[in-house]
Amino acid sequence: MNAEKLYIEKELSWLSFNERVLQESADKTVPLIERIRFLGIFSNNLDEFYKVRFANVKRRILINQEHGINDNSKHLLTKMQTKVLRLNQRFDALYNELILEMARRHIFLVNETQLNDFQKKWIRKYFKKEVQPHITPLLMTDEIDLLQFLTDEYAYLTVELQKEEQSKYALIEIPTDHLPRFVMVPEQKGKRRKTIILLDNIIRYCIEDLFKGFFDYDELNCYAMKMTRDAEYDLGFEVEHSLLEQMSEGVAQRLSAMPVRFVYEETMPKNMLKFLCEKLGISNYDSLIPGGRYHNFKDFIGFPNVGREYLENKPLPPMTCADFDNFDNNFDAIREQDILLYYPYHTFDHITELVRQASFDPKVISIKINIYRVAKNSKLMNSLIDAVHNGKNVTVVVELQARFDEEANIEWSRILTDAGVQVIFGAPGLKIHSKLLLISRRENQEITRYAHIGTGNFHEKTARIYTDFSLLTADQDLTNEVRNVFGYIENPYRPVKFDHLIVSPRNSRNKLYQLIDGEIANAEAGKKAQITLKVNNLVDKGLINKLYSASNAGVNIRMIIRGMCSLVPGVEGVSENIKIISIIDRFLEHPRVLITHNDGDPQVYISSADWMTRNIDHRIEVTTPIRDGRLKQRIIDIVNIHFTDTVKARWIDKEMSNSYVPRGNRKKLRSQIAIYDYLKSVEKKSRKAREQQSEDEQS
Secondary structure, eight states, rough: OGGGGOOOOOOHHHHHHHHHHHHHHTTHHHHHHHHHHHHHHHHHHHHHIIIIIIIIHHHHHHHHHHTTOOSSSHHHHHHHHHHHHHHHHHHHHHHHHHHHHHHTTTTTEEEEGGGGHHHHHHHHHIIIIIGGGOOOOOOOTTTTGGGTOTTTTEEEEEEOOOOEEEEEEEEEETTTTTSSSEEEEEOOTTTEEEEEEEEEHHHHHTTTHHTTTOOOOOOOOOOOEEEEOOOOOOOOOOOOOHHHHHHHHHHHHHHHOOOEEEEEEEOOOHHHHHHHHHHHHHHHHHHEEEEESOOGGGGGGOOOOOOOOSSSSSOOOOOGGGTTTTTTSHHHHHHHHHHEEEETOOOOOHHHHHHHHHHTTTTTTEEEEESSSSSSTTTTHHHHHHHHTTTEEEEEEOOOTEEEEEEEHHHHHHHHHTTTTTEOOSSOOEOOOOOOOEEEETTTTEEEEEEEEEESSSSGGGGGGGGEEEEEEEHHHHHHHHHHHHHHHHHSSSSOOOSSSSSEEETHHHHHHHHHHHHHHHHTOOOOOOOOOOOOOOOOHHHHHHHHHHHTTTTTEEEEESSOOOOOTTTTTTTTTEEEEEESSSSEEOOOOEEOOOOGGGEEEEESOOSSSHHHSSSSEEEOOOOOOHHHHHHHHHHHHHHSSSSSEEEOOOTTOBBOOOOTOOOOOOOHHHHHHHHHHHHHHHHHHHHHHHHHHHH
């Protein structure tokens, strides 16, 4: 097998991941409304793919052309476009299938031609009162710079005003920032059906109300379109500009970045399409995609359930952690023993409550936290401001370069700074992706530190849909090193040593290599050797090569990779001891976990870092060992449950076939539901043990 075939191109692997998302829309065991929402997730993912991954390949082609370099980037771009077109065809077929499924359940998603007289009258009133005030058509003349007006976040209608043989064009932005995309249309009394119309179709039905009386035309036609821009940008780190100012400029620059994809309604006249392509500067390397009449399908993530409860997932109420029970405050609970939370099975309220208590606790001296992505109305951020008002020393490290969250983080930086919080942005060019919280408390004339080390963001909303681990600990070895990470963030050029934490870019590569080498040595000594890995993405060639070496040495390697995977499993003489699955289900699998067999004394780590070069060498990331035996076993149990999944697990293979793991004669087991049941049992046993302990103490 030649070297090139030992690595799957990450861009194609990413599209394979999004195909697994589309499989959820096709899965008839998934509730109907959830299947429609998966179409929205697929679409949102594809938007990001074009903004980042497609744009990066296009940029690489242009740079290589300029320098006379030949590589496989053009061939890769062609393969990407072919794969996307195939996925889009599947998407369109599924959309039509799901519309029919809804109609069978008396839920109708209608267009403007399917309204009865009663509904037409209602639509006219709704348009005049609610919609029209938010629409101002943009006339597209030869002089206008169309790129200045279009943004990624919106779908548009292009309008052709035809007078005899002449045509004029206008652009209408569908105002989803002010109005819902899905509008319930009332039915006449006695009808059981529920009717929903898209905002786009309300505008199409009333389009003449916008133009009549102002323009002379014989015929007026509407066509949908959408543009996606390159999400990258260049920042000149000039001395006189602060990072905050530069990032603000960077976000503004993105708004005028060149397009990489243009999607248009396939019935659009050729002259209109040619005009738009010229105005937008669409090149041969951009994706020009004919589509249907609806774009910005990401809005379907929020598709409403207007039917029966069974049409969406049965709620799994987040549980409280028994380790906090019967303590006067959260600090006493954490000091008693390390606590492991697993979202969304556990409630994120434990974290917001910890910070709330810290904000007024007279013993608390300081709070330090990393912010990568946070909720728009974050209780946690408000508690940090309260802490400043209560005289605490609060330091917030804000990552301004968190892709697609820059604008929100810039705004939070200003709010926090105005409130008196010490805001740090870290070193230019070194993105901070760690998930750390450190609270220092004066107890008995000494400083005791409490740390949070996690795999996910401090985000109340995503903690309800992403699976992530949070370790809460007062272990001095770990809390002291968390303190050192904050020191390293403030001064990344100062020498610092980590004996317990694995910290990128300081020691991650070497430590991970050492852990793999340890299993290789055990295998070569005839001992049992195993590596279990769960990450979102595995694309770093150095780590892949090290795993290939481990496989050849006889180490049994099993992995759960949600997204991109460049490693090719099951290749004779290279990776025959490596098996990989991917789990796509109602929750987004997000935690990073590494387990080594370690000659029967397992080492368990949780991390903020994927196995990508950027996370290992070019970001600040933190991986922590789990030192409490109870919690180690809990993580091992959870990961093992995933490997028994017979419903939502797919094989990752060299063909990127996304075939489901065969059930055989095993019973149906959906790992996310099984994990919920497992943790309910854990919490129940913990509470029972505490009650028994309390009874014993009283007697």
